[in-house]
Amino acid sequence: MQLRQRVTGTPAIYKVGRSLACDIVLDDPYVAAEHTAIELLEDGRVAISDLGSRNGTRLRSAQASERLSNETVTRTEADLIVGRTRVRIRTAHTTLAAERLFRRDLLQRHKTPLAACGAAAVLILAVSSEWLQAPENLAPKILIAVVASMAIVVVWIGVWALITRISHGVWNLRLHAAIACNAVALAVASIWLFPIAQFATQWTWLAPVKLCATGGAMLAALFLHLRTSTHLSRRTALIVTALVPLLLGTMAWVQLQSESRDVNRLAIDTPIYPPELRVARGVELDEYLASIDSIKRAANRNRQRSLTENPLVSPVK
Secondary structure, eight states: OOOOOOOOOSSEEEEEESSTTSSEEOOOTTSOSSOEEEEEOTTSOEEEEEOSOSSOEEEEOSSOEEEEOSOOEEESEEEEEETTEEEEEEOTTOOOOOOOOOOOOHHHHTHHHHHHHHHHHHHHHHHHHHHHHOOSSHHHHHHHHHHHHHHHHHHHHHHHHHHHHHHHSOOOHHHHHHHHHHHHHHHHHHHHHHHHHHHHHOOTTHHHHHHHHHHHHHHHHHHHHHHHHSOOOHHHHHHHHHHHHHHHHHHHHHHHHHHHTOTTOOOOOOOOOHHHHTOSOOOOHHHHHHHHHHHHHHHHHHHHHHHHHSOOOOOOO
């Protein structure tokens, strides 16, 4: 929790502590009743001294922190540790950083249409998935798929919106909806489109590309969620995002190792679908028959060589 308090009037002494008689009251059990004194000087600076507390008052700097004993230090600005509470003092002499330029990226400027397009794409993909399977009673299954898909997306958006509310004080529902819906749409579309492209082109190297595209869409969504809902820097958010696949891969490897040592485990082969079945170079009939003839000739040569080296001897009667 952050609390800002402005004090004026010089010279004046303001006390910091847990006592209600203090000018700045801290609800910290590690703070004395009267812990620190801050005196406003006529030249605009402040004089800081400890009032004999047991835990002391620490003056932080960029390099380290020092504990105030009986001396009084004078500063134009100060960063204090009182108990377990940080007290930052800023005066008129404090040099202010330049104003940061507020930049809104494409996602923030067009979050409403992006959220609408992403939600529509999720619905279309859910309906198309059920329709391609061509089951009986198609309408109820489409309804179940739509409700399930939207429920998962809504829960995901709600979790990140709650984190944003706690961190920044706003919900940003449309922003998180735009991120989540478009990420899900891209991931599902890549799962569909890459097998079709693989089936049409017969390129076997598209399978890892499909995995990278699907995982990249989800990791990009995680990175954007972290950046918009927390106070993490860009570098820290990238590190956290990179650790997720590493952690999942480690868990999958550990599970695979444990399953390989389980003698009671029944291995189930991966089902073969037409895209994987057709990923092979097509040959003409003559070329196929020629390959069979070459295999037969090689088999006959091997048989003759085997008979020459180990002739069959009829048993003696």
